[in-house]
Amino acid sequence: MDTVAFLHHLTANPTYRSQITHIEHIPPCDANYAELDNPLETSLKDCLDKHRLLPLYTHQAEAVNKAHQGRNVMVSTSSASGKTLCYNLAVLQAILTERGSCAIYLFPTKALAQDQLRGLRELFCPCLKIEEFATFDGDTPQAERAEIRKHTRIILTNPDMLHIGILPNHQSWSRLLRHLRYVVIDEAHIYRGVFGSHVAGVLRRLRRLCQLHGSTPQFICCSATIANPGEHAERLVGLPFEVVNNDGSPHGGKDFAFWNPPIIDQTKGVRRSPNSEATNLFTELVSQGIRSLTFARTRRLTELIYSYSRQRLAEVSPALAKKIKAYRAGYLPQERRQIEQELFSGQLLGVVATTALELGIDIGDLEATVLTGYPGSIASTWQQAGRSGRGREKSLSFLIGLDNPLDQYFMHHPESFFQKSFENALINPDNPYILRAHLLCAAWEWPLNSDDEQIFGAACRQEQAELEGQGLLKERKGKWYLSPRIAYPAQNINIRSSSGQNLAIIDTKTGSLLETIEISVAFFQVHPGAIYLHQGEPYLVTELDLVSRTAYAAPTNVSYYTQAKDITDVRIVKVIRNKSFGQVRVYLGEVEVTTTVVGFKKKAQFTEEVIGEEPLDLPPQHFSTIALWFDLPTEVSGKLVAAQLDFAGGLHAAEHAAIAILPLFALCDRNDIGGVSTPLHPDTGRAQIFIYDAYPGGIGIAEKGFELIEALWQATLRAIIECPCHEGCPSCIQSPKCGNNNKPLDKKAAQMLLEGLLSQ
Numbered sequence: 001m002d003t004v005a006f007l008h009h010l011t012a013n014p015t016y017r018s019q020i021t022h023i024e025h026i027p028p029c030d031a032n033y034a035e036l037d038n039p040l041e042t043s044l045k046d047c048l049d050k051h052r053l054l055p056l057y058t059h060q061a062e063a064v065n066k067a068h069q070g071r072n073v074m075v076s077t078s079s080a081s082g083k084t085l086c087y088n089l090a091v092l093q094a095i096l097t098e099r100g101s102c103a104i105y106l107f108p109t110k111a112l113a114q115d116q117l118r119g120l121r122e123l124f125c126p127c128l129k130i131e132e133f134a135t136f137d138g139d140t141p142q143a144e145r146a147e148i149r150k151h152t153r154i155i156l157t158n159p160d161m162l163h164i165g166i167l168p169n170h171q172s173w174s175r176l177l178r179h180l181r182y183v184v185i186d187e188a189h190i191y192r193g194v195f196g197s198h199v200a201g202v203l204r205r206l207r208r209l210c211q212l213h214g215s216t217p218q219f220i221c222c223s224a225t226i227a228n229p230g231e232h233a234e235r236l237v238g239l240p241f242e243v244v245n246n247d248g249s250p251h252g253g254k255d256f257a258f259w260n261p262p263i264i265d266q267t268k269g270v271r272r273s274p275n276s277e278a279t280n281l282f283t284e285l286v287s288q289g290i291r292s293l294t295f296a297r298t299r300r301l302t303e304l305i306y307s308y309s310r311q312r313l314a315e316v317s318p319a320l321a322k323k324i325k326a327y328r329a330g331y332l333p334q335e336r337r338q339i340e341q342e343l344f345s346g347q348l349l350g351v352v353a354t355t356a357l358e359l360g361i362d363i364g365d366l367e368a369t370v371l372t373g374y375p376g377s378i379a380s381t382w383q384q385a386g387r388s389g390r391g392r393e394k395s396l397s398f399l400i401g402l403d404n405p406l407d408q409y410f411m412h413h414p415e416s417f418f419q420k421s422f423e424n425a426l427i428n429p430d431n432p433y434i435l436r437a438h439l440l441c442a443a444w445e446w447p448l449n450s451d452d453e454q455i456f457g458a459a460c461r462q463e464q465a466e467l468e469g470q471g472l473l474k475e476r477k478g479k480w481y482l483s484p485r486i487a488y489p490a491q492n493i494n495i496r497s498s499s500g501q502n503l504a505i506i507d508t509k510t511g512s513l514l515e516t517i518e519i520s521v522a523f524f525q526v527h528p529g530a531i532y533l534h535q536g537e538p539y540l541v542t543e544l545d546l547v548s549r550t551a552y553a554a555p556t557n558v559s560y561y562t563q564a565k566d567i568t569d570v571r572i573v574k575v576i577r578n579k580s581f582g583q584v585r586v587y588l589g590e591v592e593v594t595t596t597v598v599g600f601k602k603k604a605q606f607t608e609e610v611i612g613e614e615p616l617d618l619p620p621q622h623f624s625t626i627a628l629w630f631d632l633p634t635e636v637s638g639k640l641v642a643a644q645l646d647f648a649g650g651l652h653a654a655e656h657a658a659i660a661i662l663p664l665f666a667l668c669d670r671n672d673i674g675g676v677s678t679p680l681h682p683d684t685g686r687a688q689i690f691i692y693d694a695y696p697g698g699i700g701i702a703e704k705g706f707e708l709i710e711a712l713w714q715a716t717l718r719a720i721i722e723c724p725c726h727e728g729c730p731s732c733i734q735s736p737k738c739g740n741n742n743k744p745l746d747k748k749a750a751q752m753l754l755e756g757l758l759s760q
Contacts, residue, residue: 001367001368001395003254003255003394004255006285006288006368007020007023007257007396009284009288010281010284015280017262019259019262020257020258020259021258021259022257022258022414023257024255024257024414024418026254026255026256027253028250028252028392028394029250030250031248032057032058033056033057034056034058034060035055035056036056036061036065037065037068040089041092041093041096041097041127043096043126043127044089044127046126047124047126047127051123053082053085056089057081057082058247059077059081059082059083059246059249060082060085060248062244062246063087063090063220063244064086064089064090064093066242066244067090067218067220070218071241072219072221072237072240072241072242073086073218073219073221073242074188074221074222074230074232074233074241074242074243074244075087075220075221075223076225076244077225077244077245078225078249078251078382079382079386080389080390081248081249082249083186084119084222086220086244087186087220087222088123088124090182090220091182092127094182095154095181096127096128098181101179101181102152102153102155102180102181103155103181103182103183104154104162104176104184104217105154105155105186106157106162106185107158107186107187108158108186108187108190109158110135110137110138110158111333111336112187113135114135114333115340116156116186117133117156120156121133128153128154131151131152132151132152132154133152133154133155133156134148134152134155134156135155136157136161136166137160137161138160138161149172149173150175152176159191159202160495162202163202163441163490163495164490167202167441167490168441168444168490170209170212170445170446174213177209177212177213178214180213180215181217181218182218182219183203183217183218184219184221185203185220185221185237186221186222187222187224188221188232188236189224189226189232189379189425191236191425191427192232192425192426192427192667192668192699193426193427193668194496194497195496196425196426196699197431197434198437198438198495198496199427200235200236200238200427201429201434201435201441201495202438202495203236203238204429204455205438205442207237207455208446209446211455219233219237219241221233221241223425224383225379225382226424226425226667227422227423228425229243230242231424232425232427236429238455238456238457250392251389252389252393252394253389253394253395254385254389254394254395254396255395255396255397256385256396256397256418257397257398257399258398258399258401258411258417259281259398259399259400260401260408261273261274261276261277261400263724266725267725267726267727268725268727269403269723269729269730269731270403270729271401271731274372274400274401274402275296275301275304275305276308277372277400278296278305278370278372279308279312281398281400282294282305282324282352283309283312283313283316285350285367285368285370286320286323286349287317287320289349290349290367290368290396291349291366291367292350292351292366292367292369292388293343293350293369293370293388294351294352294353294370295353295354295355295357295370295371295375296352296353296373297354297355297372297373298354300533301372302327302354303326305352306324306352309350323347323349324349324350325339325342325352326351326352326353327340327351327352327354328353328354339351355375355384357387365390365393366388366389366390366395367388367389367393367395367396368388368396369385369395369396369397370397370398371385371397371399372400373400373407374401374402374406374407374410376663376668377663377667378417378423379422379425379667381399381417385399403729403730404730405656405657405660405661405716405719405723406660406663406670407731408719408731408732409661409664409715409718409719412722413718416664416715423663423665423666424665424666426668426699427699427700428697428700429456431697431698431699432466432697433696435456435459436463436467437489437493438456438493439460439463439464439467439473440467440472440482440486442456443480443482444482444486447479447480447481449479494518497518497520501520501549502517502519503516503518503522503526503550504516504550505517505539505550505551505552505553506551506552508552514539514553515534520621522544523564523595523597523618523621524564524597525564526544526553527616527618528542528543528616529562529600529616530562530564530600531556531558531560531561531562532551533561534553537555538555538557538558539553540553540555540556540558541553542554546619559604559605560602560603560605560611561603562600563601563603564600564616564739565598565599565600565601565613565739566595566596567595567596567740568594568595568596569593569595569676570591570594570627570676570690570692571591571592571594571683572589572590572591572683572684573589573590573591573592573624574590575587576588576589577706581710582760583633583634584632584633584757585631586629586630586706587629587630588626588627588628588702588703588706590625590626590627591625591626591692592624593622593623593624593625594620594621594622595621595739596619596621597739598615598618598739599613599615599616601613602614623695623696624696625693625694625698625702626692626697626698626702626703627690627691627692627693627702628692628703628705628709629688629690629691630689630709630757631684631688632686632687632688632756633753633756633759633760636752636753639756640749643748643749643752645746645748645749645752646749647679648678648679648744649745649746650746650748650750650752650753651677651678651689651749651750652677652740652744652746653728653733653746653749653750654689654750654754655676655690656735656742656745657716657719657720657750658691659674659675659735660719660735661712661719662705664715665704665708665712666700666701666704666705668699668701670737671694671737672693672694672695672699672701673691673692673694673701674693675690675691675692676689676690676692677689677690710758713754716754717751717754719732720732720747720754726747728747732747733745733747733750
């Protein structure tokens with residue numbers, strides 16, 4: 001596409017108000033090729049020749065060579081670089097030359113597994129019989145499952161099915177486990193935080209059962225570019241890995257524009273809606289016949305942008321309005337497949353989607369992508385932007401800045417995005433809550449013994465003793481058996497949550513189950529009086545029964561939403577590490593967090609006006625986690641008093657801004673982090689700011705913040721100074737999830753506090 005002409009078209013439009021803050025011109029690159037150390041089996045080479053997949057790129061050849069040498073391999077290269085071939089060639093060579101050998105392919109979603117199955121059939125059916133590879137997940141018909149267990153050699157599944165369906169029934173899968181040659185983990189960067197920590201437990205259980213059945217499979221991981229690919233793979237699987245990151249694939253050039261909605265209220269720092277900006281860009285692209293994909297962060301916003309875009313296009317051309325669709329989770333599988341196919345074939349000019357289309361589902365060559373808000377990580381941003389320009393033609397991407405400190409930081413400092421290395425993917429396999437859950441699952445699958453420490457790590461013995469003390473494990477003759485009162489523990493453990501306990505939401509009109517949510521967020525989302533959105537439809541929560549873990553909700557058509565108000569207290573349990581910056585000390589340690597939801601606000605849709613507040617009487621919630629905290633320079637408090645600034649407001653504002661900026665350094669979401677600030681903490685006798693992992697046991701975010709604390713302070717200070725508002729706004733110090741209604745806040749005091757910290 002002619003990106004220069006389209007950008008000129010935008011800037012020449014009378015409605016343009018200098019939204020483009022930066023354009024990064026990414027040059028095209030040519031392919032680099034390499035040879036395999038050993039020739040491929042003839043029929044496999046013929047398949048590659050037929051589909052013009054030879055010669056291999058350098059990273060493909062390197063990955064296959066290392067796999068053939070018996071190494072575990074982590075391939076970390078850019079989007080659309082042909083990573084799939086890295087594992088398919090290694091696996092298929094083994095399948096074709098080693099009698100009975102098998103493989104498991106793990107994908108984070110069922111849709112991705114189905115897409116990869118289609119790719120396997122199209123590319124390699126002459127090599128393998130069609131029944132030799134199959135998906136096995138929750139959608140697999142019961143009538144086909146026994147046949148798959150008996151004969152299929154490549155199983156495409158997801159960690160959830162491995163956890164709940166395959167490992168607990170390993171005797172039925174003995175053929176597969178006995179001959180398991182390779183385990184492929186695609187989109188490995190998705191396995192981070194709580195989900196990644198659980199997947200690490202699932203993979204250790206898989207390795208343990210493979211030993212039991214007499215196999216030692218190799219692992220091949222593929223990931224988007226992250227800062228710590230080798231470390232991440234090793235923590236995920238528990239084995240040594242070799243990294244392949246020398247990307248040899250060709251890429252067309254890309255112009256990447258940062259687009260900041262214009263300010264409409266300078267005093268309050270209010271900007272025009274990013275959803276309106278996304279609608280404008282998307283409809284301009286489609287109107288010009290440019291095949292485009294627009295990403296939105298939630299299902300509701302996906303439908304909203306699609307609806308606005310369809311209305312606007314209908315005014316120009318009814319035919320164009322029919323050439324766009326929305327795509328998100330919640331649609332029926334056949335509906336999603338149809339949209340994917342229509343986009344791939346060119347029937348559609350554009351789609352508005354959630355991150356469901358971020359992963360590697362093949363939707364053909366698109367010319368442009370629009371990202372409505374920073375996706376939360378540099379890796380995900382490149383994944384989404386990389387959905388356009390997958391061929392060798394030039395492409396265009398837009399990143400629209402939201403009204404929050406991190407998005408606005410990038411709008412003002414694009415070099416921090418384009419010149420910064422990628423974030424670290426963080427998991428914590430030793431999280432006691434998660435490790436205990438998988439030890440119980442492992443004991444169900446086969447009694448635990450002293451050798452299991454080699455697989456589950458040094459923390460295994462302590463957590464095993466804890467479970468024994470609770471009566472959940474029983475020791476007999478050097479083996480630990482599951483208590484008879486526990487049946488099928490995997491069924492009660494949701495590997496995409498930390499607590500594993502869910503609460504059911506019942507539709508009072510039909511008496512049917514709407515959905516389930518993790519109990520740790522229930523007080524915030526389904527308290528009495530809450531408005532809960534299910535597939536875009538509002539429901540009023542009428543009752544919350546904590547004993548039966550059930551919430552009751554009725555369909556409603558109110559024009560407001562609700563936001564919980566809470567009070568959080570942090571108590572220090574143990575200091576793990578500390579370090580000094582001049583007179584200031586920074587700490588990392590275990591803390592006990594207590595949160596009490598005390599009420600909620602009703603806020604008008606679109607205007608955000610508070611139209612009412614109501615109190616709640618709910619019990620406090622407690623959990624242990626890992627936090628970082630730091631002292632404040634003693635001389636700064638005197639300066640704040642002299643300047644008649646609010647010390648508590650400055651602490652609170654600095655805490656908010658630091659939490660919002662921390663995802664710049666760790667592959668996490670703002671909601672993965674919590675914080676507390678106080679002018680006088682009872683455990684230290686000093687003013688303190690705490691930043692903690694918002695999950696029991698911690699997942700590594702606070703540790704990364706502790707390591708990079710000076711860089712965090714610097715980036716936070718820049719975000720505050722450069723925001724054009726006067727008193728503080730959502731782009732710098734206000735937080736959408738603040739339980740204290742963003743009070744007190746003092747922007748100038750926060751600036752002075754951070755300057756004082758950095759002067760140390």
